[in-house]
Amino acid sequence: QGVTEGYNGTIFAYGQTGSGKSFTMQGIVDPATQKGIIPRALEHIFESVQYAENAKFLVRASYLEIYNEAIRDLLGADTKQKLE
Secondary structure, X not given: OHHHHOOOOOOOOOOOOOOOHHHHXXXXXXXXXXXXXXXXXXXXXXXXXXXXXXXXOOOOOOOEEEEOOEEEEOXXXXXXXXXX
16 A cells, blocks of 8 residues: 555565465466466556546556576566676
8 A cells, every 4th residue: 555655665575496486476367366466466556546636656567586696577578688
């Protein structure tokens, strides 16, 4: 709720390979009960923005992976490219 009041928000998933981080973050579309944290959070943010009066919003999102000290942008055009 704080992000609709101007605070930055971060969701950080950490754990061993194969422990379910990606599923927790993304989930699956159908059934709706299996949606992950990201789609649920974005739905909430955009619902709040839709009904807000006398306010402007800028919504920016990034989805990064840090693995073996390499950072990749998972929303970028080339998800294999490492960031500096």
